[in-house]
Amino acid sequence: MYTRLRNATGLAKAALQTILRARFGYALLGSMLVASSLGTSVRAQQVDPLLRADFLADPLMQAPRDPLLPELAVERDYSPLEKQAIATDLDQLDQQARALLASGQAGEAFALWRRELKLRRVLDTNQEFDAIARVADIAWAQQRSVDVQLLTLRTRELWNAAKTSLGTEREAQLGGIDMGEPEDSLISGAATADIATLNELANTFTTLRDIDSAVEVYEQLILLSSDRPKTKTAQQLTLAELHVAWFQFAEATNLYLVLLNEARTNNNTAQEIEYLQRLAHTYQAAGSLTNAVRAQTDLLEIYRDQRAEEEFPELMLAIAQNYRALNLHTSAIDYYRAAYRTAQQFEQFSFSAQVLKDLGELYESLALTDEALGAYTLLIPVEQQAYNDYGVMNAHDRVGQLQRRQGNDFEALKAFQRALVLATRLGVQEDYFVEQIESVTPSSLGSAHSQ
Numbered sequence: 001m002y003t004r005l006r007n008a009t010g011l012a013k014a015a016l017q018t019i020l021r022a023r024f025g026y027a028l029l030g031s032m033l034v035a036s037s038l039g040t041s042v043r044a045q046q047v048d049p050l051l052r053a054d055f056l057a058d059p060l061m062q063a064p065r066d067p068l069l070p071e072l073a074v075e076r077d078y079s080p081l082e083k084q085a086i087a088t089d090l091d092q093l094d095q096q097a098r099a100l101l102a103s104g105q106a107g108e109a110f111a112l113w114r115r116e117l118k119l120r121r122v123l124d125t126n127q128e129f130d131a132i133a134r135v136a137d138i139a140w141a142q143q144r145s146v147d148v149q150l151l152t153l154r155t156r157e158l159w160n161a162a163k164t165s166l167g168t169e170r171e172a173q174l175g176g177i178d179m180g181e182p183e184d185s186l187i188s189g190a191a192t193a194d195i196a197t198l199n200e201l202a203n204t205f206t207t208l209r210d211i212d213s214a215v216e217v218y219e220q221l222i223l224l225s226s227d228r229p230k231t232k233t234a235q236q237l238t239l240a241e242l243h244v245a246w247f248q249f250a251e252a253t254n255l256y257l258v259l260l261n262e263a264r265t266n267n268n269t270a271q272e273i274e275y276l277q278r279l280a281h282t283y284q285a286a287g288s289l290t291n292a293v294r295a296q297t298d299l300l301e302i303y304r305d306q307r308a309e310e311e312f313p314e315l316m317l318a319i320a321q322n323y324r325a326l327n328l329h330t331s332a333i334d335y336y337r338a339a340y341r342t343a344q345q346f347e348q349f350s351f352s353a354q355v356l357k358d359l360g361e362l363y364e365s366l367a368l369t370d371e372a373l374g375a376y377t378l379l380i381p382v383e384q385q386a387y388n389d390y391g392v393m394n395a396h397d398r399v400g401q402l403q404r405r406q407g408n409d410f411e412a413l414k415a416f417q418r419a420l421v422l423a424t425r426l427g428v429q430e431d432y433f434v435e436q437i438e439s440v441t442p443s444s445l446g447s448a449h450s451q
Helices: 010-024 049-056 080-102 106-120 125-141 145-166 191-207 211-224 229-245 249-265 269-286 289-305 309-325 329-345 349-365 369-385 389-405 409-426 430-450
Strands: none
Touching: 049 106, 049 145, 080 106, 080 125, 106 125, 106 145, 125 145, 125 191, 145 191, 145 211, 191 211, 191 229, 211 229, 229 249, 229 269, 249 269, 269 289, 269 309, 289 309, 309 329, 309 349, 329 349, 349 369, 349 389, 369 389, 389 409, 389 430, 409 430
16 A cells, blocks of 8 residues: 555645746746636536436445345345346346437436446446446537436546545545545555556546546546656646636646756756747747747757757748747847748748738837848749749738838739739639739839830
């Protein structure tokens, strides 16, 4: 059996955050728990108290007993042969339920599954849990609100019983009825088997959208795997991904920062790159752009050290876009220019084109018209290098719009005419470019005749 394990206290968590801030300089995100653990759709119906009590009741303590349970002359456990006969009958219930569901009788099917799951408790807790995991997938796919909640309640009982075996605190949930009994524990005391079982438990909670419970299980798994570095890292990554999927960005970034620190301590550059990428993505998703830039620039330094210049364009573009969003225009322009040079060097024309479009828009927003015109003029051959006729057409349009804005109608006319040629070839926006040409033709012709 394991040494008693305790969850980290609030004070310990606060200390961890202080260390992370000092080590990396990243500002920690506030709590962003925005997702419901059971989901909106399955919370629409309340579970009838009688149905809940019946589903959670010990089938051996109810009278009369279910017809599938043999009556015993004296109080004793069922023999292996009797349990085998019960298991065969329960397998048949499962098959009957599947047939009912296939014929459109979902209510009758889930009534049979509830009966099956309840009676599985007579056989073995692990068999019961396997059946719960099986039905959980079906219940969620069928959006069976009541059944999802019932399965969640029973799974929480099994989790609370497991926590008792692990020596962690037990907490009453959902009305205080799901504490679980020691004999319900899924924990065997064999570390490898228990880690596998708890993984399945976390997966089932995730299926049922009971994310808070899934997180609890993963945190326990991380503690159980403390002497198994690879397993622990895998659990931390899985938990971080779960947090991200449910918009719990603060919790995810804390995990990635811990993993990043370990990678740096172990001089594992490959892992350091992976965690910085994940960290940047998570900060980006959370809208914490300053932290995202810090992670991205850290990553850029590693690529420089490794002479992995081919990775520069995409990363520099992302940094430039973040600086632009932060209204740090000088830094944004510097990174856009660097991204363009590197992208052209490695013939990454799609990145070159995006850089020039972004840069032109930024110059326009800053009323730097000549600079914007220069960016859009460069964009034309880049789009041609990428064999993107649609992009070339739009680049000519951007040039034409700026030339007209500056009063250069003749230059605007030439740009719109070139765009019209491509529009006709592509079969798009022909009327639009005809209108643009007509808007500048009179003054352009007058200018031309005067020459």
